Amino acid sequence: MYKFIKKLDNGIRIGELETAHGKLPTPFFMPVGTVGSVKSTAPWELEEMGAQILLSNTYHLYLRPGEQLVKELGGLHKFMGWNRPILTDSGGYQVFSLGENKSKVKSPKSKVIKENSHLNLKESLVKISEDGVEFKSFLDGSKHLFTPEKVIDIQLDLGVDILMPLDVCPSGKASAREVKEAVELTIRWAKRAREHFNKRIQNSELRIKPLLHGIVQGGLDPELRKYCAEELIKLDFDGYSVGGLAVDLETRDMWGIVKLMGEILPENKQRYLMGVGTPDNIIIATKLGMDMFDCVLPTRLARHASVFVKRHPEQSEGSHYQLVNLLNSKYRADGGVIDQKCGCRACQEGRGFSKAYISHLLRSNEILGLRLTTLHNLWQYLELMRNLRNSD
């Protein structure tokens, strides 16, 4: 349950989201723990850094270890040793982006209506029908079917706090007609997901029930986005996600859509801008009324030796962060920490590690190297969100 508190002069919405695993001040960032672990980190480190909530992936956990096993072992929180809230995506995005070969889009009656569609990113061997989406496992090629109902069941079995419904996530190259078809199907699936979810949780004994989002699709077409949002709002979701903007679109094209979403989505529901993004883009998006964010960038870049360093305000020139690659030879003998003003384990006063040491570890393929860059980048994101919440 989201409580809108106030809008700051800079446009940032201050609020609070209550879940079965605690209250979250918004806006917030969710580190990504795809298979039940935020890469290279331990849950106690995430707690120490002030991570409030994690994101995990329905698609991956369904395939391995399987949501039934997770349920038998007490749910995802217990499984991964994390007692704060967890959000899972619907798996739709992974189905489309991790599939292989050609896709086939079927008609509502399961007749194939389109081949070689751009509804997917990688020409996936993904068959979309009215019923749901059939896909091959990225692990072993086995066939699986995700329906809107099945995806709700998986997430309820995982026992997460915030669920996403199955949606159709078109590539940035999709034609206008393909995007329209994706939106229509997303809306019909959202309705089925909502109904199934309501039925499943009506007898739930949880004091605070899990939350289900609607996902707004529609590419870069404002009319389609507006239509999708209005249809979803009729279904009265607990919150709303804005999908399809972190796929392969040019960043500059998306702000009009984000602004529109900030204007038309209900004020008293949390808004989640899926998969976005860089610290700079998160800053912009909060000012356009977005509350929730996730992105693999801080952890993925860290594993490639790249760290975010905050610029001095007078040097920002539009960008508040500089991306520094510690494998650059100029850091080989650099005795300074990554960022003197940073409070992470890698930088902190008294125990900070030199860039020379971290680059030595990275060159030597030592795990501690990417652990330290990961802790640094995540700390930067979490600190950014703290600052945005206090930016009045």
Added chain:
Amino acid sequence: MYKFIKKLDNGIRIGELETAHGKLPTPFFMPVGTVGSVKSTAPWELEEMGAQILLSNTYHLYLRPGEQLVKELGGLHKFMGWNRPILTDSGGYQVFSLGENKSKVKSPKSKVIKENSHLNLKESLVKISEDGVEFKSFLDGSKHLFTPEKVIDIQLDLGVDILMPLDVCPSGKASAREVKEAVELTIRWAKRAREHFNKRIQNSELRIKPLLHGIVQGGLDPELRKYCAEELIKLDFDGYSVGGLAVDLETRDMWGIVKLMGEILPENKQRYLMGVGTPDNIIIATKLGMDMFDCVLPTRLARHASVFVKRHPEQSEGSHYQLVNLLNSKYRADGGVIDQKCGCRACQEGRGFSKAYISHLLRSNEILGLRLTTLHNLWQYLELMRNLRNSD
């Protein structure tokens, strides 16, 4: 400076070793941080687990990042964020085991006296002369010369607490004559190392000076071992190491030598059994009078999903530990921790991670998986040493 306190009924020597970075109760185990990091762990985790001292490698640090850089940045302790004692090996073992192609053993006057020698493990392109040992970098093939003096200089530049002199470490397949030659050269090099070390530290302003060990070689020949030990004792080292027993010898063959060393090495100096070994072997060795141990097993096995689990005393049948591979399919759905009696971060009460979760992480190549197995195995070793020190 070692202080012998008492010998327990089971033969274990209780003592205390004072270094510039603190006092160490003996016997102790040193986790191995080859290039300045104990693989996958952070220094604060090692402290938390009660690691008292780490081992690092002269050979690796000399090649990368270079001891001069480490010195400029304030020494190895500061470089790696570890304020407790550090021991470095001499690099001799790595020179012989990481070299390539054929070795050439030269006469004292640098004439090649032997080719295809078994003095090395891998038929290294290593040229041994009276002066020292020439080798090729495992990183880039560049040529380098280690002399007894140079190796002391490197370790003093690193600023470590306990130093090893350059020795000749023959393979287990070496002939009697080769072992004899290795011993003679080791003794001559030890003398040069001792003299150079004394000269270098005589003006040191450190309240507590670094400690230099003599390394006893001699393969499985008791007479040669005795001879080597006696010659080294004449040089009055600060402590004594027993080398060459963790190479490729059968474990059962080595106990006679360890027992002999326990009997003839000075009671008032610490004894370091290099590279040994399994928990069971460490238990035996402490009872034969050894005080210091290092081994890559706990960290290396952990990265291969293998964890040490203490057996119940009635089930021990000679071995106190069972090695469990968490990738075994029977752990896939096992909700229990690795060892309920273990106090490590992976097992501990309230936050312990199930074998199912850890095996899921290992299958998914998630770093947290091997971090948890590493913490577990190191904790088992460190706890074993605590128990041995209190085993009266």
